Amino acid sequence: MNIVIAPDSFKGCLSSEAAADAIERGVRRVLPDARIAKVPIADGGEGTLDSLLASAGGRRVPVRARGPLGDEVEAEFGVLSGSGAAVIEMAKASGLGLVDADRRNPLLATSYGTGQLLRAALDEGCRDFILAVGGSATNDGGAGMLQALGLRLLDVDGAPVGPGGGALSRIAAIDGAAWDPRIAESRFVLASDVSNPLLGPSGATRVFGPQKGATPEDVEELERNMASWADVVERFTGVRLHDLPGAGAAGGLGGAFLAFFPAELRRGIDVVLDASPFRDALRDADLVITGEGRIDSQTASGKTPMGVAQEARKAGVPTIAIAGSVGPGIEALYPHGIEAVFSLANGPMSLAEAMDRAEPLLEHAAEQIVRALRVGGAGRRQSAT
Numbered sequence: 478m479n480i481v482i483a484p485d486s487f488k489g490c491l492s493s494e495a496a497a498d499a500i501e502r503g504v505r506r507v508l509p510d511a512r513i514a515k516v517p518i519a520d521g522g523e524g525t526l527d528s529l530l531a532s533a534g535g536r537r538v539p540v541r542a543r544g545p546l547g548d549e550v551e552a553e554f555g556v557l558s559g560s561g562a563a564v565i566e567m568a569k570a571s572g573l574g575l576v577d578a579d580r581r582n583p584l585l586a587t588s589y590g591t592g593q594l595l596r597a598a599l600d601e602g603c604r605d606f607i608l609a610v611g612g613s614a615t616n617d618g619g620a621g622m623l624q625a626l627g628l629r630l631l632d633v634d635g636a637p638v639g640p641g642g643g644a645l646s647r648i649a650a651i652d653g654a655a656w657d658p659r660i661a662e663s664r665f666v667l668a669s670d671v672s673n674p675l676l677g678p679s680g681a682t683r684v685f686g687p688q689k690g691a692t693p694e695d696v697e698e699l700e701r702n703m704a705s706w707a708d709v710v711e712r713f714t715g716v717r718l719h720d721l722p723g724a725g726a727a728g729g730l731g732g733a734f735l736a737f738f739p740a741e742l743r744r745g746i747d748v749v750l751d752a753s754p755f756r757d758a759l760r761d762a763d764l765v766i767t768g769e770g771r772i773d774s775q776t777a778s779g780k781t782p783m784g785v786a787q788e789a790r791k792a793g794v795p796t797i798a799i800a801g802s803v804g805p806g807i808e809a810l811y812p813h814g815i816e817a818v819f820s821l822a823n824g825p826m827s828l829a830e831a832m833d834r835a836e837p838l839l840e841h842a843a844e845q846i847v848r849a850l851r852v853g854g855a856g857r858r859q860s861a862t
Contacts, residue, residue, distance in 0.1 A: 478508055481758045481794070483516045485769035485781035486524040487801050490835040493517035493524050494531055499836045500766055500799070503843025507851060514758035518767070520781045521668035521745020522611025523574070526555050526566040529607070532753035534558035540597045542570040542590035543625075545614040546582070547640070550575055554594050556603060557752070563603035567591050567727055568612035571621075573689060576614050581690030583616035583699060584643035588730050592625025596657065604663040607748060608734065610727035611670060616642040616686055616699050618675070618706045619733025627655035628737070642682075642728070645702035651713045665740035668748040670779045673725035675707055675718045675732045676700065681725035689728070703729060710736050746784030755785070759792040764850070766843060768799035772818050774806025783813060790814030797850075799842050801831060819846060 482504070484496040491499065497515040504511055519528040530537070535557040544550040555564040568574060570590030573581070598606065615621070620630055621640055629652035630638050638644045673679050682691070682699045691699060706729075707718045716736040718724040723742040724732030734740040750756065759765070767785040769776075776783050786796040790813065798810075798818045807818050821838040822831050831838065 478764065479512045479762045480504060481514045481516060481755070481762045481765045483518045483755055483765060483767050483785045484799070485518055485520060485767075487768070487835050487839070488523065488770040490832040491839070493519060493528055495836065496768065496839060499839040500768070500843040503840035504766075504847050506844045507847040514754075514762070516753055516755045516758055518753065518755065518781050518785060519609070519745070519749050520611070520670045520779065520784065521609045521748065522670065523566065523568045523572065525609035525611070525668060525745065525749060526553075526564050526569070528749055529557060529564050529752050530555050532749075533560070538597065538601060540594055542593040543587070544575050544590055545571050545586040546576060546580065547587070550590065552590060552594055554598050556601065560605060561603060562605040562607055563598035563601070564607045564609065565591065565594050565598060566609045567730065570594050571615050572612045573614040574612065581614060583614070583641070583686055583689045583691050583728065584695060585641040586615040586617065586689065587621030587640035588613070588615045588617055588619055588728070589621035589625045589640060591730070592622035595622070596626055599657065599659045599663070604659070606663060606665045607668055608665060609668045609745065610730055611745070613727040613730065614689055615730065616682055616689060616691070616703070616728035618642070618645055618703055618729035620645060620648070620706065622730060623733055623737060626657045626660065628653055629655065642699045642702055645706040648706060648709050651709065660738060663739065665734060665738045666748060667723070667726070667731060667734050667740055667742045668745035669723060669726040669731060669742060670745045671726050672722045674720045674722060675724040675729055676704055677720065681729045684725070685728065707732070744779045744784070746779055746781055750784060750788060756788060759789060759794055762789070762792070762794045765789040765794055765796040766799065766846070767796060768839075770801040771804060772798055772800035772807060772810070773804025774809050776807070777809045777813065782815060783810060786810070786814030797846055799839060799846070801835065
């Protein structure tokens with residue numbers, strides 16, 4: 478039996494590579510001679526750098542950068558073998574995981590460190606970029622990133638404004654005289670799993686602000702500030718971000734890329750699949766096993782299991798998914814190629830216990846899936862539809 482194992486990370490406990498290894502061990506308990514191709518996957522969030530380096534090869538470049546609240550952090554970017562493309566994972570310098578829960582404050586958090594990563598990659602000679610923007614701690618409209626690359630954001634008195642979403646309403650003018658000229662010579666692909674606009678009920682602030690520490694009062698202030706920033710950007714660039722799909726990614730950093738960079742926005746899972754050997758591995762596959770920390774109705778918006786299953790379906794290969802937790806609405810996934818979804822929890826347990834035991838639980842779930850498929854004679858290639 479030929480099996481492709483292509484999971485995302487199980488956030489907080491297992492990387493995509495560790496998850497793939499655990500699934501393989503479970504499979505081999507039943508089918509020790511199975512031909513297995515492991516292809517760790519990500520969808521534009523945390524783990525995208527690891528996934529692309531695992532798939533395409535390359536090197537890591539360490540960078541000291543400014544964290545979301547101004548503390549210096551040890552960050553990094555990747556340079557892919559062959560293409561020489563730089564992979565910038567926003568979470569490495571401006572991620573929510575870099576800020577303790579009781580310190581999260583999108584009024585102050587800045588994307589400046591992400592701009593430092595971009596500048597370091599430009600210094601390295603990179604001119605093709607993949608930006609993975611999931612997991613941000615910021616709601617500054619990408620202003621900090623732009624400042625790190627030379628754009629001066631000025632108040633009514635011509636003084637530079639400070640960091641964070643709380644300062645956006647003070648921006649009255651933009652001075653591009655020191656803007657890094659290498660940006661115009663480069664190509665940027667923004668890998669994201671969201672298509673939210675910048676403003677409104679489904680915009681960056683109202684949807685993602687509370688996750689980043691915004692109180693209801695903060696949300697209202699941040700929304701006003703972001704609208705003011707969008708007006709300034711439109712006057713300077715002619716690009717209207719207010720209701721532009723994808724502009725709300727990463728606290729509005731997606732909008733900054735669309736307005737100031739030669740950039741295109743793509744579904745993160747597609748960017749990763751294009752750079753991985755996944756499609757080649759499907760050619761002789763009988764089954765795909767994927768998974769991530771939680772699978773529910775939101776998975777259909779372009780998360781890893783959905784993207785993996787869609788590609789496998791084109792090749793006529795069935796997909797089964799394993800999740801740390803299974804939420805409502807998974808029936809929306811069935812028409813797109815996911816045949817079944819299994820939880821790795823094999824009995825009553827707390828979230829902390831499930832995360833602590835994720836590796837053996839994932840092995841056990843994979844073993845039980847393959848045992849059931851072997852008995853039922855399933856897992857064979859199906860005709861593509």
